[in-house]
Amino acid sequence: xxxxxxxxxxxxxxxxxxxxxxxxxxxxxxxxxxxxxxxxxxxxxxxxxxxxxxxxxxxxxxxxxxxxxxxxxxxxxxxxxxxxxxxxxxxxxxxxxxxxxxxxxxxxxxxxxxxxxxxxxxxxxxxxxxxxxxxxxxxxxxxxxxxxxxxxxxxxxxxxxxxxxxxxxxxxxxxxxxxxxxxxxxxxxxxxxxxxxxxxxxxxxxxxxxxxxxxxxxxxxxxxxxxxxxxxxxxxxxxxxxxxxxxxxxxxxxxxxxxxxxxxxxxxxxxxxxxxxxxxxxxxxxxxxxxxxxxxxxxxxxxxxxxxxxxxxxxxxxxxxxxxxxxxxxx
Amino acid sequence: xxxxxxxxxxxxxxxxxxxxxxxxxxxxxxxxxxxxxxxxxxxxxxxxxxxxxxxxxxxxxxxxxxxxxxxxxxxxxxxxxxxxxxxxxxxxxxxxxxxxxxxxxxxxxxxxxxxxxxxxxxxxxxxxxxxxxxxxxxxxxxxxxxxxxxxxxxxxxxxxxxxxxxxxxxxxxxxxxxxxxxxxxxxxxxxxxxxxxxxxxxxxxxxxxxxxxxxxxxxxxxxxxxxxxxxxxxxxxxxxxxxxxxxxxxx
Numbered sequence: 001x002x003x004x005x006x007x008x009x010x011x012x013x014x015x016x017x018x019x020x021x022x023x024x025x026x027x028x029x030x031x032x033x034x035x036x037x038x039x040x041x042x043x044x045x046x047x048x049x050x051x052x053x054x055x056x057x058x059x060x061x062x063x064x065x066x067x068x069x070x071x072x073x074x075x076x077x078x079x080x081x082x083x084x085x086x087x088x089x090x091x092x093x094x095x096x097x098x099x100x101x102x103x104x105x106x107x108x109x110x111x112x113x114x115x116x117x118x119x120x121x122x123x124x125x126x127x128x129x130x131x132x133x134x135x136x137x138x139x140x141x142x143x144x145x146x147x148x149x150x151x152x153x154x155x156x157x158x159x160x161x162x163x164x165x166x167x168x169x170x171x172x173x174x175x176x177x178x179x180x181x182x183x184x185x186x187x188x189x190x191x192x193x194x195x196x197x198x199x200x201x202x203x204x205x206x207x208x209x210x211x212x213x214x215x216x217x218x219x220x221x222x223x224x225x226x227x228x229x230x231x232x233x234x235x236x237x238x239x240x241x242x243x244x245x246x247x248x249x250x251x252x253x254x255x256x257x258x259x260x261x262x263x264x265x266x267x268x269x270x271x272x273x274x275x276x277x278x279x280x281x282x283x284x285x286x287x288x289x290x291x292x293x294x295x296x297x298x299x300x301x302x303x304x305x306x307x308x309x310x311x312x313x314x315x316x317x318x319x320x321x322x323x324x325x326x327x328x329x330x331x
Numbered sequence: 332x333x334x335x336x337x338x339x340x341x342x343x344x345x346x347x348x349x350x351x352x353x354x355x356x357x358x359x360x361x362x363x364x365x366x367x368x369x370x371x372x373x374x375x376x377x378x379x380x381x382x383x384x385x386x387x388x389x390x391x392x393x394x395x396x397x398x399x400x401x402x403x404x405x406x407x408x409x410x411x412x413x414x415x416x417x418x419x420x421x422x423x424x425x426x427x428x429x430x431x432x433x434x435x436x437x438x439x440x441x442x443x444x445x446x447x448x449x450x451x452x453x454x455x456x457x458x459x460x461x462x463x464x465x466x467x468x469x470x471x472x473x474x475x476x477x478x479x480x481x482x483x484x485x486x487x488x489x490x491x492x493x494x495x496x497x498x499x500x501x502x503x504x505x506x507x508x509x510x511x512x513x514x515x516x517x518x519x520x521x522x523x524x525x526x527x528x529x530x531x532x533x534x535x536x537x538x539x540x541x542x543x544x545x546x547x548x549x550x551x552x553x554x555x556x557x558x559x560x561x562x563x564x565x566x567x568x569x570x571x572x573x574x575x576x577x578x579x580x581x582x
Contacts, residue, residue, distance in 0.1 A: 003464045004485055004492075005518055012488050015515060016552050017577035 019056045019094050026054060026102065033151075042105060045089075052089060053105045055165065056098050071099065077166045080141055084134025086154070086164045103164065108157050112150035115233060121250065124233040125285055130161035132226055132278035138163075139219045139274050142172045146217065148225035149204040150232055172218060203238045204228045207265050220267040223277055227262025227270070230281075234259060254284055257293035355423050355564040358413040370408050373427075374454060375490070376562045378404065380483040381431060382461045383468075388475035389435050393462050403434045405453040418564040422572065428479055484576055491555040492516075498550060506533065510540060511547040 004012070019041070021028055026043040029051070033040045038057040045052050071091050078088040090102035109117075111131075115124060131153055135145060145152075145166060152165045206224035208216045228239040234255060235247040244256045258280050264270045271277040280290045287307035289295060295303065305312060354376075357369035382400045385391060391399065407413055407430065416426045464485075473481065499508035510529060517524050526544075530537040559576060563569040 003460070003467060004489055006468070008516055008518055009485055009488060011515060012492075012551075013484070013577055015548055016488075016555050018548075018552075020549060020552055022549060 019098065019100065021054075021094070021100075023094070024092060024100075026052065028054070043102070045102070051105045052102045053164075054100055054102050056094065056100045057168075077138075077143055077169050080138055080143065080166075082134055082137040084130055084161055084163055085138065085166070086162045088166060106154045106156060106162055106164065108154045108162075110151055111153035111155065111229070112232070114155045115150070115236060121234070121255075122285065125255075125281055127155060127161050128226075128230055128233055129278050129281045129285065131163060131229065132274045132281060134161065134163045135222055135226060136273060136275035136278055138166075138169070139222065144170050144172055144217060144219055144222045145225070146170055146209065146221070147204075148222055148229060150229060153229070170214075170217065206267070208267060216267075218267070219273050220270045223262050223270045223272075223274060224264075224267075226274060226277055227259055230255075230259045230262060239263065252284075253299070254290045254293040254295075258284060258290060261292040352561070353564055354561050355413065355416055355418075358411070358416075366411065366414075367408075370413065372561055373413055374404050376487070376558070377427060377483070378454070378456050379461050379464070379486045380479055381427075382456075382458060383465045383482045384428070384431065384475065384479040385435060386462075386465050387469055387478050388432075389439070393458070397458050399435055399438060400456070400458075401453045402438065403431055406434060416564065418568050422568055423562065423564060424480070424483065424572070428476070480575070487555065487558060487576060491551060491558055494554045494558070495547065495551050498554070499547070504543075504546075506535075507543045507547040507550075509533070510543050511551070514544060515548070 019028070019039075021043065025046045027046060029042045029044060031039060032042050032053060038055050040053055040055045043052055043054045044050070071093070075091065078091070080087060086104050086106055088101045088103055091099065093099055111127070114127070131148075135148065138145065143166075145163065146168050147165060148163070152163065154162045154164055156162055202210070204225045206217075206221040209221050209224075231237075231239040231244055234244045234251045237247055240247075244251045244259050245253070258277070261280075262270055262277055271280070276291075280292055283290045287303055289300070289303070354369040354372035357365050358373065360366050360369065378400060381403065382396055385396045385399050386393065389396075389399075412430055413427075416423055420426075421429075464482075468482070468485070470478070495511070496508050499505055510533065513529060513532075514524055514526075526537045526540045529535075530540045533540070535543075555576070556573065559572055560569055563572050
């Protein structure tokens with residue numbers, strides 16, 4: 001046998017690592033992207049003759065029980081019906097034991113690509129609020145995403161916002177109306193996720209998630225990640241310890257306060273839910289006082305003036321007219 | 332020593348023994364024949380990286396490395412060392428390397444070659460090829476552990492390739508392997524090989540080239556995973572090793 005060169009060996013390893021979908025109804029067209037959690041492929045669903053995005057997970061320490069749990073969780077997440085959530089169509093296991101998820105293939109731009117096209121801060125905040133709403137819907141159903149980042153958020157062809165990749169999401173608790181019988185089973189066994197396993201993306205994951213405290217994670221962990229996404233939208237830079245206004249002086253104090261509150265290192269100091277965060281962002285967009293920031297009197301007046309600019313102009317115009325009339329009648 | 336003197340890589344047929352069962356588990360069997368077959372699988376999977384590692388880490392010449400490799404496996408078989416492996420503590424690869432380091436250290440301390448009578452050939456192993464590969468791929472910047480792993484990966488893929496070639500021959504699909512060899516084993520000139528050029532060369536339709544290559548790659552993937560399953564004790568170890576074998580860039 002001729003010895004294999006390093007180059008041949010690298011090629012063969014890549015070849016062997018390529019997922020074998022032969023036992024499934026999917027045929028891979030091309031690789032779409034690669035991340036720490038796995039690789040996403042564009043594939044054709046042979047039965048329904050449509051294109052899907054398939055993520056093959058490469059989660060460390062994927063033992064049988066964790067794999068089963070991930071499959072069960074995916075089954076529940078697939079039932080989350082919201083215009084801002086790209087659902088999981090299918091879940092399965094490849095011959096080598098790797099778990100894969102088939103999702104709707106979304107055409108559009110990722111949030112980071114969208115932001116690069118110099119959209120206004122207000123537009124960015126509107127998109128961000130839509131992201132919060134989609135995540136809040138999942139939270140209301142007891143599901144946390146655990147891997148929120150600009151690369152997992154798509155802006156569709158019609159400007160719609162879609163949160164992708166619920167492949168590593170976690171079921172926290174039972175919704176008032178159980179979405180499936182499996183959900184009951186999960187909630188009765190909340191401890192079967194391996195503590196110490198770090199799942200997510202550095203820069204965007206909460207401190208508790210980075211420490212691998214899986215059992216401590218709740219909605220506020222996603223709130224941290226949303227805060228990190230907001231940081232990116234405000235500054236065009238990945239989240240860092242530098243305050244947003246230092247990076248981009250155009251950011252208002254209230255917007256910065258919302259971002260910093262969401263990204264508080266301690267979970268209790270954050271917004272308690274994505275809905276609360278969304279509400280504060282909505283207030284910011286409507287030029288109303290936000291919960292995260294205590295304004296001074298001058299700032300209150302300034303915000304009120306900014307919000308009621310048209311009314312102030314009308315009053316001023318009226319006053320000028322009156323003065324003009326008074327002066328002309330005297331002369 | 333009660334071992335088949337004709338033991339070679341997979342016996343006289345020069346085939347890698349395929350059991351689809353973990354040789355590591357079978358090494359604990361009460362049946363001596365089963366234990367021997369398990370040992371042959373482990374020997375076949377590890378002798379070359381062991382030889383190269385001894386050369387690399389312990390800086391011994393090729394004759395001493397041969398003796399130490401022979402001696403290590405003979406000793407392991409005689410004392411049934413591999414049955415002591417505990418999957419909960421480490422991977423089998425780490426266990427084997429630790430045993431090897433202990434063995435070499437002891438042998439060197441005792442002036443082993445003289446004491447044991449150097450040059451005894453317990454197993455027929457192709458040390459000539461091992462030595463030429465060592466000369467070709469010894470990279471001093473690697474740690475001994477990384478070097479061992481890299482050479483084990485190289486050996487596993489070499490064995491899988493040989494098994495693929497054999498499987499294609501046995502099933503009358505020689506052309507599958509020839510195409511695989513021309514396209515996927517092309518070294519420096521892969522850019523010059525296309526499906527179209529292969530189709531012309533082999534007198535086939537490009538779609539047939541595509542299908543044959545896909546089948547060969549699928550078969551190759553299956554073989555490599557089967558081999559891995561044979562030399563891992565648990566499902567978890569299998570997955571960890573699969574990730575390590577398939578998912579890490581070579582250093």
